[in-house]
Amino acid sequence: MLTLTSLGGAGTVTGSKHLLSHGGKRILIDCGLFQGLKNLRELNWAPLPIKPSSIDAVVLTHAHLDHSGYLPKLVRDGFRGRIFATDATRDVAEMILKDSGYLQEKDADYANRKGFSKHKPALPLYGIHDAERTVEFFSPVPFGESVQLPGGAVLTFRHAGHILGAATADIEWAGRRVAFSGDLGRYGDPVMLDPEPILEADYIVVESTYGNRVHEPGDTTELLGAVIERTVQRGGTVVIPAFAVGRAQSLLYHLWKLKTAGRLSNIPIYLDSPMAIDATDLLHAHRADHRLTPEVCGAICGIATYTRDVEGSKAITASRYPKVVISASGMATGGRVLHHLKVFAPDQKNTVLFSGFQAAGTRGRAMLQGAREIKIHGEWIPVRAEVDDLAMLSAHADANELMRWLSGFRHGPSRIFIVHGEPEAAEALRVRIDKDLGWNATVPRQDQAFDL
Structure with a gap:
């Protein structure tokens, strides 16, 4: 049985971590930091509900911190698998993660010197050495080429727009095909490429950052x-x-x-x-x-x-x-x-x-x-x-553009999971998908497991 569990990015727009499990193997899609509200940021310090050492691979859709920023903590806590990402995502992630580790060390030092932290001493979640070590686990994957993952899964990346290297992740495993949107970019953006369609999927995991909004027109x-x-x-x-x-x-x-x-x-x-x-x-x-x-x-x-x-x-x-x-x-x-x-x-x-x-x-x-x-x-x-x-x-697709990408699938999925959005945005997109496409759409809760 293939199981999907959102360990982050469920009911919130940060901390994306989506776990696929089958036959004792575990693949984590994205591994982001929680940001924003204090109760969310505190989750970065809580242990994951599964041991990092039990995760066999990470698939990284793109390098923004809310999708990649927990990786150094994962490695420090025992993860020893490979991190699959596009070439550009690997390069951007190296830069972002090192910067994150450096800033956390610097912020902790500044807080200790100025004495405004409640923690004595203030400590970083991880440092630059942890970030440098994490980069060694990356395995670059070209766009459009299928590669083998642990446990017999097959991964294909396609362009998602959004930022340099960003990809959607198409994973075939245990007779099921699961499409992860990552963060989708805008159509017609003057710098980034349009999101590529995925024609077939049994299940879709889609972001909903702007699920309840349409970007205002204008030059x-x-x-x-x-x-x-x-x-x-x-x-x-x-x-x-x-x-x-x-x-x-x-x-x-x-x-x-x-x-x-x-x-x-x-x-x-x-x-x-x-x-x-x-x-x-x-x-x-x-x-x-x-x-x-x-x-x-x-x-x-x-x-x-x-x-x-x-x-x-x-x-x-x-x-x-x-x-x-x-x-x-x-x-x-x-x-x-x-x-x-x-x-x-x-x-x-x-x-x-x-x-x-x-x-x-x-x-x-x-x-x-x-x-x-x-x-x-x-x-x-x-x-x-x-x-x-x-x-x-914004580099994020709005509600109309999310629907445009979803309309590229030839057939409706067995189920679509709406993640990476604040509650109102995710629910608005769920209602629209039900109304316009007639698909079975669900907004997962944190740590809720689904058999696919």
């Missing part, structure tokens, strides 16, 4: 330009919290379009995120995974001043001249952007511009909901700056 380049220009006119700075992989590169593309149109000519643009800089470099290394020509790729990579060192980042914060600052993390949960927010958020001349999904419990969600102060490094910071959102720049 992203024009809207971005308008926000920047009105901020600069009042002498302000635009701070853009951006995911280092995917969103930062899309922003550079739209800024390049504005520059080539003769706009923003004298406005400095800074990419203040070593990881985003490295991710931008990876566009050249994996040209088959995106739409950009080598010439355009080179042009957008040269549009900003790159800041790798801390002193350069501090100089950006200290400057009161109008500018655009792109910095991670995208939901303002950590990273250098917090230091920029501490300085620029209290001033009404400035703008904080979000460019994608903001999970519950994050500073980004709080600010978009009108919070007039946010807590950073144990200190309450007033928010007087203009706060805007370019939701259409």
Whole structure:
């Protein structure tokens, strides 16, 4: 009997971990960190309901932390199998996981020095050494090629759009075919490829990040330009919290379009995120995974001043001249952007511009909901700056695009499982699938097991 259990990403948009079990073998699809609400983050410290050493393989759909960020903890706690991922996902994951380990060590050290943690001492969930060790377990898999997994399972990756290397996972095992969407990207995105269809599946596991929303139409380049220009006119700075992989590169593309149109000519643009800089470099290394020509790729990579060192980042914060600052993390949960927010958020001349999904419990969600102060490094910071959102720049498929991908299957599955979404979004997608497609759709609970 083939069994599916969601150990994360069930009833929430973070911590994706979906377990397939058969004949004593276990394959984990994605292995993400819980983010956002404190009660979710605390789950990262709780032991998994199964021993990591009992997991035979991990299939990684893409490298974002909510899908990959628990891997170093899994390895440290005893996992010794292989991690199957596309070439680009392996490269991006190496960068993201090392950065995650480094930031956790640095945050713990900062909390101990400043004394604002309730834990004495504050400890990281894992460190950079754990991340470096995890990379050794990766086995790259080309798009479109079928590979053998432990226990006789067969895996095929197809393009999912979303970010560099992102894939859907098509797994045949024990006479069943299970399709995992991972995170699906947008159709017609100017940088990333469209999600590829999967024609057949007995069961589907689909994300629902935007299961209850449709992205507003609009010219992203024009809207971005308008926000920047009105901020600069009042002498302000635009701070853009951006995911280092995917969103930062899309922003550079739209800024390049504005520059080539003769706009923003004298406005400095800074990419203040070593990881985003490295991710931008990876566009050249994996040209088959995106739409950009080598010439355009080179042009957008040269549009900003790159800041790798801390002193350069501090100089950006200290400057009161109008500018655009792109910095991670995208939901303002950590990273250098917090230091920029501490300085620029209290001033009404400035703008904080979000460019994608903001999970519950994050500073980004709080600010978009009108919070007039946010807590950073144990200190309450007033928010007087203009706060805007370019939701259409999201790398996630909206409800209509999720339905478009599902409509690519030739036949309805025996059952579809709706995961990786907040409760309202997952339930809205379930109702729509039932109404429009007539499929048997279920929103799993955490640790709930299903026989397939």
